Amino acid sequence: MTPTTLLRVAGSAARRLLGMAVTLLVTSFLVFSSLYLAPGDPASFLVKGRSASPQELLAIRQQYGFDDPFPVRYWHWLEGVLHGDLGRSYLFHQSVGEVLAARLPATLLLVGVAALLIAVLGVGAGIVGALRRGTRTGSAVLLLVTVGAAVPSFVAAIVLRSVFGVQLGWFPTIGNGTDLLDRLHHVALPAIALSVTFMALVTRVTRSSMLDELRREHVEVALSRGLPRRTVIRRHVLRNALGPIVTVGGLLVSGMLVSTAIVETAFGMSGIGSLLVQCVDQLDFQVVQAIVLLVVAVFVVVNTVVDLVHPLIDPRVRAAGGAR
Amino acid sequence: MPILEYEALEVALPGMARPILDGVSLSVAEGEAVALVGESGSGKSVTARAALGLLPAGARVGGQVRVGGAELIGADADTVRAVRTGKASMIFQDPRAGINPVRRVGDFLTEQLRLVGGRSKAEAEARVLELLGAVGLPDPPRHLRQYPHQMSGGMLQRVMIAGALTADPRLLLCDEPTTALDVTTQAEIMAILRRLQREKGLGLLLITHDLDLAAATCDRIYVMYAGRIVETGTAAELLAAPRHPYTAGLLGSSPPLHGELTRLVPIPGSPMSLAQSAPGCAFFDRCHFAQPGRCDQAAPPLAPLGAGMVACHRVDELANSAAQEIR
Ligand SMILES: Nc1ncnc2c1ncn2[C@@H]1O[C@H](COP(=O)(O)OP(=O)(O)O)[C@@H](O)[C@H]1O
Ligand code: SF4
Ligand SMILES: [Mg+2]
Numbered sequence: 001m002t003p004t005t006l007l008r009v010a011g012s013a014a015r016r017l018l019g020m021a022v023t024l025l026v027t028s029f030l031v032f033s034s035l036y037l038a039p040g041d042p043a044s045f046l047v048k049g050r051s052a053s054p055q056e057l058l059a060i061r062q063q064y065g066f067d068d069p070f071p072v073r074y075w076h077w078l079e080g081v082l083h084g085d086l087g088r089s090y091l092f093h094q095s096v097g098e099v100l101a102a103r104l105p106a107t108l109l110l111v112g113v114a115a116l117l118i119a120v121l122g123v124g125a126g127i128v129g130a131l132r133r134g135t136r137t138g139s140a141v142l143l144l145v146t147v148g149a150a151v152p153s154f155v156a157a158i159v160l161r162s163v164f165g166v167q168l169g170w171f172p173t174i175g176n177g178t179d180l181l182d183r184l185h186h187v188a189l190p191a192i193a194l195s196v197t198f199m200a201l202v203t204r205v206t207r208s209s210m211l212d213e214l215r216r217e218h219v220e221v222a223l224s225r226g227l228p229r230r231t232v233i234r235r236h237v238l239r240n241a242l243g244p245i246v247t248v249g250g251l252l253v254s255g256m257l258v259s260t261a262i263v264e265t266a267f268g269m270s271g272i273g274s275l276l277v278q279c280v281d282q283l284d285f286q287v288v289q290a291i292v293l294l295v296v297a298v299f300v301v302v303n304t305v306v307d308l309v310h311p312l313i314d315p316r317v318r319a320a321g322g323a324r
Numbered sequence: 325m326p327i328l329e330y331e332a333l334e335v336a337l338p339g340m341a342r343p344i345l346d347g348v349s350l351s352v353a354e355g356e357a358v359a360l361v362g363e364s365g366s367g368k369s370v371t372a373r374a375a376l377g378l379l380p381a382g383a384r385v386g387g388q389v390r391v392g393g394a395e396l397i398g399a400d401a402d403t404v405r406a407v408r409t410g411k412a413s414m415i416f417q418d419p420r421a422g423i424n425p426v427r428r429v430g431d432f433l434t435e436q437l438r439l440v441g442g443r444s445k446a447e448a449e450a451r452v453l454e455l456l457g458a459v460g461l462p463d464p465p466r467h468l469r470q471y472p473h474q475m476s477g478g479m480l481q482r483v484m485i486a487g488a489l490t491a492d493p494r495l496l497l498c499d500e501p502t503t504a505l506d507v508t509t510q511a512e513i514m515a516i517l518r519r520l521q522r523e524k525g526l527g528l529l530l531i532t533h534d535l536d537l538a539a540a541t542c543d544r545i546y547v548m549y550a551g552r553i554v555e556t557g558t559a560a561e562l563l564a565a566p567r568h569p570y571t572a573g574l575l576g577s578s579p580p581l582h583g584e585l586t587r588l589v590p591i592p593g594s595p596m597s598l599a600q601s602a603p604g605c606a607f608f609d610r611c612h613f614a615q616p617g618r619c620d621q622a623a624p625p626l627a628p629l630g631a632g633m634v635a636c637h638r639v640d641e642l643a644n645s646a647a648q649e650i651r
Contacts, residue, residue, distance in 0.1 A: 217421040224376045225436045225487070226408030235435070236424050314426050315471045 016307070020300050027296040028081070028289075032074050035285045077289070087286035091279060096290045100272065106176050107271035109183060110264070111256050113191035114198070118252070122199040123245060126206020127238065130214060141203065148200030153259050157193035157266035164189060174268035190267045194259055198252045205248045209241040216240070242313050250306035254299035327392055327495045327527035328352040328375055328412070334386035335370055335379065345370055345551045348387070349626075352495065355525040357518075359538030359559070361574065362548035363591075368531045371548070372497045375529070376414055377404035392494060409440050412495040413488035415517075418504040419480035423472045423487075430468030433487050441491065448490075455486040459516055478509035485516060495527040496520075503532075514541060535574045539563045547571045550606035552623070557632025567634045567642065569611050605637065613638055 068076070080087060086096035129141030165173035177186035213219070214237055222232045260273030268274075272291060279287040311318035330350045336343035345367045352358045360368050373379065374389050377396045389396045392411045394403055416422040423432050430449065433456070437448035449468065456464035459482040472480055481501065488496060498517060502510035518541060521528045532538050538545050539559040547555040547562070547570065555568035566572040573591035593610040604620035605611070611619070619637050626635040636642065 216424075217416065217418065218424045220378065221414075221416055221422045222424070222435075224373075224378055224408060224414050226405045226440050226491070227435065228405075228440075231439055235427070240424065240426055316425060316473050 016304055020304055023300050024293070024297060028078065028293055029074065031289055031292045031296075032077060033070070035289060036070055036073070081293075086290040089279070089284050089287045091282050091284040091287070096286050099275070099287055100290060100294070103271050103275050106183075106187075106269060107257070107260050107264070107273060110187050110190055110194065110260060110269070110271060111253070113184070113187050114195040114256060115253070117191060117195045118199045118202050119249070122195075122202035123206050125199075126203040126245075127210060127233075129203065129207040130210030131233070133211065141207065145200045145203050145207075148196050149204070151196050153193055153197055154262045154266060156196045157190070157263050160189045160193050161267060176269050176271075186267075186269070190263045190269060193266070194256060194263045197259075198256060201252065202245065202248060206241065206245050209244045210237060213237045213240045243310065246306055246309060246313065250302045253302045254295050257295050257298055325354075325393060326351040326390075327354050327356075328529060329390045330371070330374075330387065331389075332387040333371065333374060333389055333397075335367075335374065336384040337380055338382040338384070343384075343551060345374075346623075347626075348548075348551070348553055350546050350553065350556075352527045352529050354494065354527055356544070357521055357528040357530065357542040359530045359532060359542040359545045360548055361532055361535050361538045361545055363533055363574075366548045367551040368548055369499055372414065372499050372529060372531050375412055375495070375497055376408055405440070409436065409491050411493055412497060413491065413493040414497040414499060415481075415484050415488050415501045417500040419484040420472065420477060420504070422484060423480060425472050427471075428468065429470050429472060429475065429483055432472075433468070433483065433490065436487070437490050452486065452490060455489050456483070458489075458520065459483075459486045460512075461486075476509075477505050478512065481505060481509075481513050482516065485513075485520070489520070489524075493526070495529070497529045497531070499531045500533070501530075502537075517541075535563070535571070547574065552606065552635065553626055553633075554607070554635045555632065556626075557630075561630070561632060567629060567632075567639055568636050569613055569642070570607050573610075605635075613642065 077087060084097070086100070088094070089096050089099045092099050125141050125144065129138055129145070132138040132141070161173055164170050171189045172186050175186060177183035216236075219232060219236050222236050223229065227235075257272070260271060261276050262273070263269075264271045264274035265277050272294070276288065276291045278284075279291070328351060330348050333345055333348040334343050335345040348367075348371055350358070350360065350371070360371060362368055370380065374385075375391055375396065377399060379385060385397055387397065391407045394407055394411065396404065396407060399407075423429070430452070433452040434445065434448035437443045437451060438445060441448075443451070452468070453464045456467055461467055461479060461482050467475070467479075467483070472483075475483070481504075485501075496517070501517065502513050505513060514537070517528070517530075520526070528542070530538060530542055535545070535547075539562065542559055545557065545559050545562050546553050547568065549570050555562065555566070555571045557567075562571060563575070566575055570591070591610055604622055605614070605624055608614045608620050614620070615638065624635045624637045624639075626633050627639075629639060
């Protein structure tokens with residue numbers, strides 16, 4: 001690499017990082033202000049059940065800073081976040097960081113397994129759907145895509161749980177599990193429920209991207225040179241079809257994170273999603289803020305990664321970027 | 325034995341009553357340069373692709389196509405692969421569409437040798453570097469690492485030619501190899517093709533809509549209209565004395581009938597495929613000499629005339645008047 005190329009790469013990386021920081025800052029502000037404006041007084045919630053005197057309430061309000069003006073509260077919070085302090089959960093009497101850290105592994109496992117299912121089955125079905133277009137198998141893929149896209153994850157969760165969990169008893173219906181195998185056993189049904197809609201989307205994108213690439217003249221040229229069909233599909237069709245698949249895959253990650261709220265709750269799992277539901281319900285704003293910010297951060301990071309990967313998939317993007 | 329031989333090739337697309345190719349017979353001898361000329365849509369590409377076993381999906385096919393003696397119609401995969409990897413190669417019209425844009429040029433050039441020919445990467449690259457030199461590219465090692473978008477159309481067509489030669493074919497099928505290029509580059513590419521064809525003694529089937537280019541490059545010419553061969557002969561004959569009204573029209577010269585038009589005239593109307601045309605002579609609607617009641621009844625057969633062959637009901641009358649008129 002020449003020094004100018006290096007400079008250009010460094011420059012564009014710096015621009016991206018700055019963009020990421022600005023996005024996160026704006027989001028944090030929006031999240032903070034929307035929760036600030038939300039109805040309900042967290043202080044009265046904290047003393048729920050008991051009848052609290054006005055003095056007690058005031059003490060709580062001061063302890064948590066509920067009465068400070070908005071900019072002050074935002075600034076305090078932001079300062080904390082920048083130092084790695086996400087605030088305190090008054091529901092769990094723990095730092096928000098600890099609350100999240102305890103639940104993150106379960107959610108990561110869930111999303112990870114679902115992502116694997118999507119990558120293998122979703123992309124695989126898309127490939128089959130494109131190559132077998134016009135046959136029974138091809139139509140079956142299309143039908144599955146239509147059905148899959150129409151099934152909301154809570155319906156999938158309820159059906160899977162009652163059939164394979166309750167009636168057949170093949171899978172546990174509640175909890176996270178203990179050792180790794182047990183955890184995988186517990187996460188299987190939730191992961192399927194979580195992946196159905198997204199899998200349908202990935203299958204559809206893979207199929208149409210493959211069909212676009214199958215029509216290219218260079219594919220016929222490769223065949224005319226005697227390369228086996230499988231080789232041509234792998235090297236010239238699938239390889240070229242990757243762009244849209246990666247883009248959509250990246251967009252899906254944060255959507256899946258949000259959908260864990262439904263799936264984890266339906267399966268009684270303890271994770272970030274069920275935590276979000278619980279804390280929204282109980283007005284534990286600090287935790288809700290942190291989770292929303294986490295989801296946005298994941299979204300921004302994944303999209304940046306997708307942007308960085310694109311030039312590797314298509315060298316023409318690299319050229320266009322260089323010409324800027 | 326001819327390196328390429330078509331016998332009454334007929335190709336019909338699914339769902340269409342009439343074929344897009346009808347009774348195409350054509351041959352190319354070892355080391356011979358032959359052109360197949362016709363307007364766009366006449367069926368030239370379908371004809372050429374059939375020589376590599378590439379036919380439209382679901383097509384009904386009749387007749388025979390042999391490359392180096394191997395029959396391709398109804399052939400098994402091994403026979404087809406053998407033809408594609410050592411007997412015949414094709415150079416396509418648009419090199420930018422014909423080379424995968426996301427892979428390096430070196431990948432395109434070496435993949436046939438490595439993945440089918442079983443050569444090592446180093447062997448394949450050595451062979452390819454030599455070929456890149458032979459097609460006149462300035463810096464072969466650098467080109468191997470480039471992507472297609474980093475090269476001009478003319479350079480890419482040279483890459484395409486080198487790629488067609490990696491497997492040492494005996495037959496080169498060139499489907500409008502210069503149509504997508506600018507004029508100066510066209511001449512260079514044709515010069516490279518002719519030189520390589522002569523040096524290596526390749527059979528060449530040049531597909532073009534340009535009769536002058538065909539005559540300048542090739543020994544013999546077949547003229548195709550709407551999926552049928554309408555005239556064939558040596559390049560010199562065809563150029564000097566076209567006998568089919570369509571051939572004359574392609575030359576833009578005075579049609580051969582005495583006393584009629586002598587200015588440069590384009591062929592009126594637009595080309596059509598056989599599937600669209602009426603029964604009888606497919607050129608009927610556009611022909612100056614069309615005789616209703618005769619030309620539109622039955623398709624004229626391709627019949628020997630002099631050293632060549634012509635498919636026209638009125639060829640005798642036309643040839644006689646043309647003979648008096650030779651300038
Ligand atoms: N794969 C295909 N599917 C449908 N029609 C086709 C296909 N290939 C060729 N044709 C039709 O066959 C006719 C001849 O096409 P082609 O051989 O490409 O003509 P040319 O190369 O002489 O311009 C055209 O009418 C074209 O529309
Ligand atoms: S057969 Fe008739 S219509 Fe056809 S080319 Fe000859 S003169 Fe013209
Ligand atoms: Mg063509």
